[in-house]
Amino acid sequence: MISFFLAKKYLLASRRDAQVGVVALAAFLGLTLGVAALVVSLALLSGFQTNIKSRLLAETPHLLVTPAGRGEFHDVDRIAGKLAAVPGVASVSPVAKGRVWVSLGSQAMPAIVVGREKQKGLVLDVAQARPIGLVAGETVTLVSSRSRLSPLGPVPIVATMKIAGVVPSATGRKAAEASMPLEEARRLFALGPDGATGYELRLTDPGRPDKAAAAVSAALGPSVAVATWEEQNRALVLALRIERTVLFAAVFLIVIVAGLNLAATSAVLAATRAGDAAVLSVLGASPRAVGRVFLAAGAGVGAAGTLGGLALGVGVAVLLERAGLVPLPAQLYGMAHAPFRVEALDVLAVGVLSILWSVLAASIPARTAARLSPVEALRGA
Amino acid sequence: MVPDGAPLLAAAGLAKGFGSGAGRVDVFRNVSLEVRAGDLLAITGPSGCGKSTLLHLFAGLDTPDAGAVRVDGTDWSSLSPEARAALRGTTIGFVFQFHHLLPELTAEENVALPLFLAGRSEADGRKEAREVLDRVGLSARASALPRTLSGGERQRVAIARAVVRRPRILLCDEPTGSLDAAHAAAVFDLLTTVAKERAGAAIVVTHDPEWARRCASIKSLGGEGLSDGA
Numbered sequence: 028m029i030s031f032f033l034a035k036k037y038l039l040a041s042r043r044d045a046q047v048g049v050v051a052l053a054a055f056l057g058l059t060l061g062v063a064a065l066v067v068s069l070a071l072l073s074g075f076q077t078n079i080k081s082r083l084l085a086e087t088p089h090l091l092v093t094p095a096g097r098g099e100f101h102d103v104d105r106i107a108g109k110l111a112a113v114p115g116v117a118s119v120s121p122v123a124k125g126r127v128w129v130s131l132g133s134q135a136m137p138a139i140v141v142g143r144e145k146q147k148g149l150v151l152d153v154a155q156a157r158p159i160g161l162v163a164g165e166t167v168t169l170v171s172s173r174s175r176l177s178p179l180g181p182v183p184i185v186a187t188m189k190i191a192g193v194v195p196s197a198t199g200r201k202a203a204e205a206s207m208p209l210e211e212a213r214r215l216f217a218l219g220p221d222g223a224t225g226y227e228l229r230l231t232d233p234g235r236p237d238k239a240a241a242a243v244s245a246a247l248g249p250s251v252a253v254a255t256w257e258e259q260n261r262a263l264v265l266a267l268r269i270e271r272t273v274l275f276a277a278v279f280l281i282v283i284v285a286g287l288n289l290a291a292t293s294a295v296l297a298a299t300r301a302g303d304a305a306v307l308s309v310l311g312a313s314p315r316a317v318g319r320v321f322l323a324a325g326a327g328v329g330a331a332g333t334l335g336g337l338a339l340g341v342g343v344a345v346l347l348e349r350a351g352l353v354p355l356p357a358q359l360y361g362m363a364h365a366p367f368r369v370e371a372l373d374v375l376a377v378g379v380l381s382i383l384w385s386v387l388a389a390s391i392p393a394r395t396a397a398r399l400s401p402v403e404a405l406r407g408a
Numbered sequence: 409m410v411p412d413g414a415p416l417l418a419a420a421g422l423a424k425g426f427g428s429g430a431g432r433v434d435v436f437r438n439v440s441l442e443v444r445a446g447d448l449l450a451i452t453g454p455s456g457c458g459k460s461t462l463l464h465l466f467a468g469l470d471t472p473d474a475g476a477v478r479v480d481g482t483d484w485s486s487l488s489p490e491a492r493a494a495l496r497g498t499t500i501g502f503v504f505q506f507h508h509l510l511p512e513l514t515a516e517e518n519v520a521l522p523l524f525l526a527g528r529s530e531a532d533g534r535k536e537a538r539e540v541l542d543r544v545g546l547s548a549r550a551s552a553l554p555r556t557l558s559g560g561e562r563q564r565v566a567i568a569r570a571v572v573r574r575p576r577i578l579l580c581d582e583p584t585g586s587l588d589a590a591h592a593a594a595v596f597d598l599l600t601t602v603a604k605e606r607a608g609a610a611i612v613v614t615h616d617p618e619w620a621r622r623c624a625s626i627k628s629l630g631g632e633g634l635s636d637g638a
Binding site: 033303308312402 | 467469490500502511526
């Protein structure tokens with residue numbers, strides 16, 4: 028195409044043309060650095076977010092199924108079997124959840140406790156243990172919010188347990204939860220030997236929990252409520268999304284500013300080549316075709332800068348990840364160095380947006396060049 | 409395409425001036441002209457009489473204050489800018505006083521430029537450009553950039569570019585004005601020969617009666633319009 032043919036000639040010639048060369052080089056370098064900064068920033072964010080999400084997926088059931096409009100499930104409901112038959116469900120575990128008072132000596136505090144099948148002993152969240160100074164090895168009394176009938180009337184259900192451990196707070200969870208063996212929790216919450224307040228599901232593809240949630244709802248009907256791991260950690264998931272959008276917008280400002288240099292490149296080229304534009308008009312080039320020459324020149328610099336920036340950004344991110352060049356305090360972050368994860372979709376989005384912006388920026392002076400009177404330009408040439 | 413014998417270019421009652429109010433200057437007030445296939449017409453007149461402006465009107469690059477120009481039967485004023493460009497590309501060849509070659513393009517690429525603009529492939533365009541360069545005696549300089557060519561060579565490349573699409577009308581604006589006498593004669597002879605071979609008709613604007621006399625007919629441009637003779 029003639030516009031690309033001429034644009035290429037002009038840009039190659041700009042190495043000898045100080046006026047065009049300087050602005051074209053500034054636009055190219057600006058865009059390269061801006062795009063590279065965006066790719067590296069997004070890779071860092073993706074690295075952290077992937078880490079956080081993997082922790083969420085490990086600590087949170089992929090789907091939590093609870094009874095709708097009543098307190099508990101029993102074997103007679105055959106919920107577990109139905110859940111296990113839903114496509115995409117890898118495992119189903121009953122849980123018994125409730126509120127207790129944890130007391131030691133004269134001190135007591137409320138806590139949420141969840142009973143799970145494979146849980147050994149009582150494990151407290153550090154946020155639960157710290158207020159009254161509980162440590163592993165101590166024996167505490169748990170007073171349930173449920174009661175049982177005795178000859179003297181209803182009395183609270185009480186259990187005495189040794190603290191098996193105190194663990195750091197779970198990622199993204201709003202309220203701290205203690206864990207204990209399922210059988211003990213069933214007794215504490217008067218659920219009977221086969222009762223459960225819900226079922227925790229692990230999925231074969233936790234990346235698409237909505238699809239599995241819909242399948243569960245379709246299989247079990249309105250008698251159950253289903254919450255995905257994203258819904259259970261709604262605040263954190265939303266914060267991660269907002270963080271990504273804000274970072275993208277903020278760093279993309281660099282690309283926007285660099286793109287304005289492309290407008291300058293296109294404008295300087297159009298001004299210095301007004302005579303050529305007039306000759307093209309005389310030879311039969313339409314105003315649009317004349318404009319396309321300068322658009323192609325600006326967009327060409329934009330595309331080159333974008334591709335250079337993508338290559339530089341990906342290269343730097345991969346190097347930082349492989350060499351672990353950004354150390355972090357492991358106790359604080361749970362990792363020795365900052366994680367960089369290059370997502371293909373991010374690279375594609377940055378590339379497409381940067382090139383689109385380049386075309387838009389270059390189109391303004393190109394349109395002006397297309398409107399130039401060839402007669403005026405010939406007189407000045 | 410016009411019928412046989414019909415004018416390739418017909419100008420009627422053309423008027424053009426610049427400025428407005430008390431500062432307005434009328435360049436010419438009533439130019440009428442018909443150019444038919446095979447015509448080789450010289451338009452003479454002193455510098456500043458509006459010869460170049462008249463050629464710009466003929467080429468549809470400028471619009472007259474009054475009157476109309478029809479090229480190959482089509483009135484420029486009836487066309488959109490895009491259609492004008494298309495018609496100009498197919499019907500008009502233009503040779504400037506100063507070659508106006510694109511400096512980054514080789515002689516061959518400059519000559520092929522109108523063909524590229526017409527959508528011809530690069531290989532096709534280059535092949536035809538080489539043929540025309542050969543016709544103007546510059547096949548050996550096909551890959552030379554304009555800055556490495558002499559003034560006469562540049563003008564010959566410009567002539568080759570103007571006729572490469574075999575235009576219906578070749579418009580030449582002082583084509584030898586930037587050359588010394590020896591080169592000017594050779595270029596003028598080449599221009600008239602090539603015009604006969606590859607263009608339907610030619611109009612040569614010149615302020616020099618010597619060059620005008622080499623054309624088949626001569627018209628002189630004055631404030632009122634065109635008159636016969638130098």
